Amino acid sequence: MLTRSALIYLSRKEGLKEFAARFSLFKKLTTRFIAGETIEEAVAAIREINARGCSASFDHLNESVGTAAETEAEVQEYQNVLAQIDQTSINSNVSIKLTQFGLEIDPELAYQNARRVVLDAVQRGNFVRIDMEGSNVTQATIDIFKRLRSEFGLNDVGIVLQSYLYRTEEDARELLKIPARIRLCKGAYDEAPAVAYPDKKDVDDNYVRVMQLLLASGTYHGIATHDPKMIEATIEFAQREGIKKTAFEFQMLYGIRRDLQEQLARDGYGMRVYVPYGKHWYPYFMRRLAERPANIWFVMKNFLKG
Numbered sequence: 001m002l003t004r005s006a007l008i009y010l011s012r013k014e015g016l017k018e019f020a021a022r023f024s025l026f027k028k029l030t031t032r033f034i035a036g037e038t039i040e041e042a043v044a045a046i047r048e049i050n051a052r053g054c055s056a057s058f059d060h061l062n063e064s065v066g067t068a069a070e071t072e073a074e075v076q077e078y079q080n081v082l083a084q085i086d087q088t089s090i091n092s093n094v095s096i097k098l099t100q101f102g103l104e105i106d107p108e109l110a111y112q113n114a115r116r117v118v119l120d121a122v123q124r125g126n127f128v129r130i131d132m133e134g135s136n137v138t139q140a141t142i143d144i145f146k147r148l149r150s151e152f153g154l155n156d157v158g159i160v161l162q163s164y165l166y167r168t169e170e171d172a173r174e175l176l177k178i179p180a181r182i183r184l185c186k187g188a189y190d191e192a193p194a195v196a197y198p199d200k201k202d203v204d205d206n207y208v209r210v211m212q213l214l215l216a217s218g219t220y221h222g223i224a225t226h227d228p229k230m231i232e233a234t235i236e237f238a239q240r241e242g243i244k245k246t247a248f249e250f251q252m253l254y255g256i257r258r259d260l261q262e263q264l265a266r267d268g269y270g271m272r273v274y275v276p277y278g279k280h281w282y283p284y285f286m287r288r289l290a291e292r293p294a295n296i297w298f299v300m301k302n303f304l305k306g
């Protein structure tokens with residue numbers, strides 16, 4: 001049985017994608033989690049999401065980009081996305097990864113690239129969320145976010161925190177002082193017990209603790225999870241504290257718990273769907289498999305049938 005760590009390890013082996021993509025069936029399976037390879041396909045997916053009463057966030061799939069020229073292409077892609085959002089009037093913001101903008105080449109390059117996208121978004125009245133990646137870049141990501149936040153407004157740029165990291169509660173307290181808009185998630189990378197809670201129960205308990213800090217802060221945050229227990233805890237806390245449904249939003253990933261997405265939207269909660277698209281779908285897809293053993297069986301069964 002493939003473990004979560006093994007799948008996350010395989011997710012970093014981009015060469016395997018070439019092998020996997022040869023099977024048309026494998027590619028078909030990716031469509032459950034990925035909106036397509038082009039902006040047009042992502043726009044079509046977002047139109048449907050909007051029609052279901054949910055907003056969206058574009059994610060152009062690419063991470064750990066290795067050259068400055070590639071990072072330039074990423075900036076241009078996001079500028080195109082922001083222009084498309086305007087032209088098509090879809091309800092969406094954008095999510096970026098700093099390693100996509102060169103964080104592992106030169107943090108200054110990543111900052112300059114991210115700044116260009118945030119500036120473009122600000123001119124269009126849109127919002128940029130900086131995704132959080134592995135713990136090796138947590139501090140660098142927060143540093144660049146803080147730098148951007150000192151130049152731009154609360155509603156221009158936001159960040160993500162992961163409840164599996166020990167440091168997250170402290171980070172949340174610090175970031176709330178600025179203040180900052182935070183998306184809270186559990187965390188999708190393979191982290192050592194030296195930096196992250198190994199037990200799911202501790203990750204969940206920390207999620208609830210940090211969620212309460214965020215909601216009580218009065219700033220508009222994103223509660224990103226498919227876990228009914230986390231959602232219930234959020235709704236209960238908000239009701240108990242008299243926090244309005246419109247004071248925060250839930251967020252989920254494209255293709256996961258569509259039923260729950262629609263239910264929450266019908267119940268009057270803000271619901272944003274994260275929509276990944278692009279040619280570099282492999283690491284993202286493998287992380288989604290790692291999250292849920294049932295997904296692996298789903299893939300294996302279909303392989304065997306094919």
Ligand SMILES: Cc1cc2nc3c(=O)[nH]c(=O)nc-3n(C[C@H](O)[C@H](O)[C@H](O)COP(=O)(O)OP(=O)(O)OC[C@H]3O[C@@H](n4cnc5c(N)ncnc54)[C@H](O)[C@@H]3O)c2cc1C
Pocket residue numbers: 130131132133160162185186187188189224225226227228251252253256257273274287288289291292295
């Ligand atoms: C909008 C959004 C943005 C995110 N951004 C980041 C980020 O910037 N950085 C980061 O590290 N992580 C990010 N994540 C991923 C997150 O960290 C988790 O890995 C992921 O959401 C699974 O955790 P969970 O809260 O759904 O709870 P879990 O305890 O993992 O799952 C709870 C239940 O949700 C359902 N579920 C969860 N995952 C899947 C799946 N893949 N397929 C099918 N069902 C599933 C199952 O029913 C499962 O029992 C993001 C998640 C969301 C929703």
